[in-house]
Amino acid sequence: MPEETRLGWGYRLFLIGFFITFVGMLLILLSSLLHLPNLVSGGFIVFLGPIPIPIGLGFGPYGTILTLASAIVMTILITLFIVLQRRKVRRSVAS
Numbered sequence: 472m473p474e475e476t477r478l479g480w481g482y483r484l485f486l487i488g489f490f491i492t493f494v495g496m497l498l499i500l501l502s503s504l505l506h507l508p509n510l511v512s513g514g515f516i517v518f519l520g521p522i523p524i525p526i527g528l529g530f531g532p533y534g535t536i537l538t539l540a541s542a543i544v545m546t547i548l549i550t551l552f553i554v555l556q557r558r559k560v561r562r563s564v565a566s
Contacts, residue, residue, distance in 0.1 A: 514538030516545065 478486075512531025516538065529538040
């Protein structure tokens, strides 16, 4: 195999870990939907730029609360990321 087409070990491990995590999430989702369909709650959020936009109202008895809570948490995390990036840039400029 030519040297240009070979993947490094770090990249291979990353892909394997990503794949295992993805399959695990799908298995958990399927098992929760098959066994207790009346007790499942959830929602999802799509991020476009820095503003979280909730898509849908969620499902189940706690779907709306879960969607709102995840939007609040992600807004806090994005704000924290921006503040820390600005500090990093200021430190590198001062050095």
